[in-house]
Amino acid sequence: MTSARQLYLYIVKNITVYPDKEAQAIAFMLLEHYMRLRNIDVLVDRPIADTTAQPDWDNIIKRLNNNEPVQHIIGSTEFCGLEFRVSSAVLIPRPETEELVQMVTRDYAEPDKNISILDIGTGSGCIAIVLARFLPHVSVHAWDVSDEALEVARENARQLIADVTFAKQDMLNVAFPLPGNIVQFDCLVSNPPYVTYSEAESMRPNVLRFEPHEALFVEDNDPLLFYKAIADFGTHHLKHGGKCYVEINEHFGAETKQVFEERNYIKVEILRDINGKDRFVRAIWD
Numbered sequence: 001m002t003s004a005r006q007l008y009l010y011i012v013k014n015i016t017v018y019p020d021k022e023a024q025a026i027a028f029m030l031l032e033h034y035m036r037l038r039n040i041d042v043l044v045d046r047p048i049a050d051t052t053a054q055p056d057w058d059n060i061i062k063r064l065n066n067n068e069p070v071q072h073i074i075g076s077t078e079f080c081g082l083e084f085r086v087s088s089a090v091l092i093p094r095p096e097t098e099e100l101v102q103m104v105t106r107d108y109a110e111p112d113k114n115i116s117i118l119d120i121g122t123g124s125g126c127i128a129i130v131l132a133r134f135l136p137h138v139s140v141h142a143w144d145v146s147d148e149a150l151e152v153a154r155e156n157a158r159q160l161i162a163d164v165t166f167a168k169q170d171m172l173n174v175a176f177p178l179p180g181n182i183v184q185f186d187c188l189v190s191n192p193p194y195v196t197y198s199e200a201e202s203m204r205p206n207v208l209r210f211e212p213h214e215a216l217f218v219e220d221n222d223p224l225l226f227y228k229a230i231a232d233f234g235t236h237h238l239k240h241g242g243k244c245y246v247e248i249n250e251h252f253g254a255e256t257k258q259v260f261e262e263r264n265y266i267k268v269e270i271l272r273d274i275n276g277k278d279r280f281v282r283a284i285w286d
Contacts, residue, residue: 004037005045007057014061017205026070030060033074067205080130084156089148090124091215096273097191100247100280101130103271104189107243111137116182118143120171120190120230123215125153125164127189132162141180143169146214171229184239191247192226193218223252227259231283235263238285246281253278 008027015023031037034055037046048054063073071077071092076085079093080101086092108115115135119128119142128142142164144150150166157164167179171192198220200208207216218225227246234244244265248256253270260268265283273279 002048002050003045004031004035004041004048005043007031007035007037007048008042011057011061015064017065017067026064029070029074033076067209069206069210072210079124079126080134082126082130082133082160084124084126084129085152085159086124087148087152088210089146089212090152091211093124093126096279097127097247099273100189100191100245101127101134103280103282104131104187104245105134108135108138108187113137115139115186116141116184117187117189118185120188120233121145121192121215121226122153122166123149123191125156125162125166127191128153128164128166129157129160129162131189132157132164133160136163139165141165141167141182141185143167143171143179145170146212149212149215171226171233174233178237184237184242186239186242188230188234188238188242188244189246190226190230192230194223194226194247194249194252196220196223196249223249224255224259227256227281231260231263231265234265234283234285240286242285244281244283244285247279248281250277250279253281256281 008031011027011030012023015026028039060073064070069092071086072088076083077092080098084093116139117131122128122142122144125142128140131138132140142153147168150168154166165180169175169179193216195216197217230246257268257270260281260283266286268283270278271280271282
């Protein structure tokens with residue numbers, strides 16, 4: 001018979017590609033997912049019967065040491081308190097994006113049946129689905145250029161019982177008429193590709209090898225490509241007084257702000273994330 005603590009220590013000891021604290025966090029995630037063991041079970045060293053079904057831990061550890069993200073191995077991740085399916089077709093949602101969602105939910109908390117929100121580049125659907133769940137009075141739409149990403153997003157919406165209208169659309173080459181024949185929105189929200197290729201060398205192998213590059217990277221010679229497209233779209237398809245929220249590259253805060261100001265948006269703000277980094281721009285179309 002083994003125990004929760006022995007199994008935890010075995011996993012941590014054999015994960016070699018992460019610092020100790022990350023290896024410990026990953027071990028807890030794996031024990032929760034596969035064994036329904038919580039942190040307290042490890043602390044009190046709960047016994048595990050020999051007859052208890054267990055996964056192939058050596059294979060899982062091998063995959064981790066090959067830099068495969070733990071979220072891909074277990075097939076899901078938590079975002080804003082909800083469990084989302086993820087795969088190599090979509091980005092793994094980050095904590096910073098939770099802050100983006102929180103901004104939108106705060107600003108649109110007052111019930112108004114005529115509010116419509118568009119999530120541009122939805123990926124796993126995490127932004128759109130959380131907005132639909134937290135703002136049931138709002139009509140939520142979500143676009144992505146990837147069929148594979150939309151498949152994941154639609155499955156997440158089904159599993160989480162979220163009313164979101166998904167459509168395939170390329171923000172850099174918008175096709176008209178717009179899906180659903182909606183002409184204008186009250187709010188645009190997006191976490192577009194914003195990492196330059198020159199920054200890739202400083203990124204971890206688990207991101208570079210297993211997450212979709214088309215959702216991560218932009219060319220160094222035009223790092224604001226998607227923000228220009230979103231801002232331009234908003235000048236025609238945001239209602240007067242409508243808001244635009246975007247997650248940004250911390251190194252291009254002022255430049256991203258300027259993109260919106262040059263297109264006559266008002267009250268353009270750079271907002272910092274919980275780590276004090278320039279991470280979001282919020283703008284109003286008037």
